[in-house]
Amino acid sequence: MNNGIFTISLDFELLWGIFDKVGNSYKPSYFQYTRLLVLDTLETFAKNEIKATWATVGMLFAQNEEEWKHYSPIQIPSYRDPNLSAYEFVKNSGLKPEVHFAPELIQAIIATPGQELGSHTYAHYYTLMRGQSPEQFRQDLQATQKISQDKFGIRLKSLIFPRNHINELYLPICLEEGYTQVRSNPRNWYWQETQHEDLSKKWFRSADCFFRVGEKTSYPKTQMQILENEPLLIPASRILRPISKSNKVFNRVRLNRVKEEMLSAAKAKEIYHLWWHPHNFATDPIAAMIELNEIMSHFQTLKSEYGMVSMNMEGVREMVVC
Structure with missing residues (x-):
């Protein structure tokens, strides 16, 4: 396929993604x-015929506490810092359906054309934190596959590591448990080893939202390679950062940066991979949806003028294989 590709992936978590912070x-x-x-x-x-991957925390698949317990693995992550554990959080705070369970939303994702249901691990698992083990990670992935197959009849194929903590030693485990593609980080140095959040990395990541400070974020299809015993790594290009209620200039500049990168990818017939967390839109729902529709309109222009196509992560892998 000799077209630019627009890929969207979403890290769908609700409270499971931020409990250790808030x-x-x-x-x-x-x-x-x-x-x-x-x-x-x-x-x-659906209106814009956009295909996207919804990497969903497995615990959201449960209907209630009984199901949550039933599918939880025997071996849970033994982080040195117990505050990182979803299980410890539940032990201390309990479960609330509105922030911990969302099977009806998962069903809506499945029912929408072009949407791929993916995994964000079962318990928002941090593979680079001390104390956890490969076997605990494997059981976490197995728990997600089990609840997905039992409740929705779907075996998940795309995986996104929480907090972008990619443990390369765990990639063979991902493939063994059915995940044929994984989102990886942008190639720029300030996106590597994201568990070590020094100020320089944060500054460069923030600055790159406004102007180019590293390598071009889109990339040619020829860079995509399937290695033996590993899933296909599909690099991210850009996170769509939350709306700033107090700074309209910030919002416009960062949105224009996304649109310019999309245009560059369409012209060069490269892959542009945009991602965000659905809960980020809740900062300012109306403004966020206006921005999303502007991105959709921009994609339609690029589709018409340059033949850009929309693909979810599974579609990208199928293209590489073919």
Whole structure:
């Protein structure tokens, strides 16, 4: 295929993605908005014939605490810092359906054309944190596959590591447990080893949202290689950062950066991989959806003028294999 490719992946987590940062101090309305925004986003994708991968925390598949316990693995992550463990959080704080379970939203993802249901691990698992083990990670992946197959009849193929903590030693485990493609980080140095968040990396990542400070974010299809005993690594290009309510200039500049990168990829017939967390849109739901529709309109222009096509992560792998 000699066309530019627009790929979208979403890290769908609800509270499981930020419990170790916010605890119980979150605003319930934030996740109420998120649940509605998932449906709005799906409708927008369907209208624009956008294919996307929804990497979903496996615990969201459960209907209630009974199911959550039933599918949880025997070996859970033994982080040195127990505050990183979803299981320890539940032990101390309990489970609340509105922030911990979302099977109806998963069903909506499945029912929307072009959407791929992927995995964000079962328990928002951190593969680079001390104390956890390869076997614990394997059992986490198995738990996600089991609940997905039992409840929705789907064997998941795409995986996104939480917090972009990619443990390369664990890649063979991913493939053995059915994951044929994994999102990897951009190639720039400030996206590597994301568990070590020094100020220079944060500064360069923030600056790159406004102007180019590293390598070009899109990449040619020829860089995509399937290595023996590993899933295909599909690099991310750009995170769509949350709306700033207080800085309209910030919002416009960072959105223009995304659109310029999409245009560059379309002209060069390269891959551009945009990602975000659905809950990021809850910062300012109306403005976020206006921005998403602007990105969709831009894609339609690039599709018409340069033949750019939309692919989810599974579609990208199929293209590479062919």
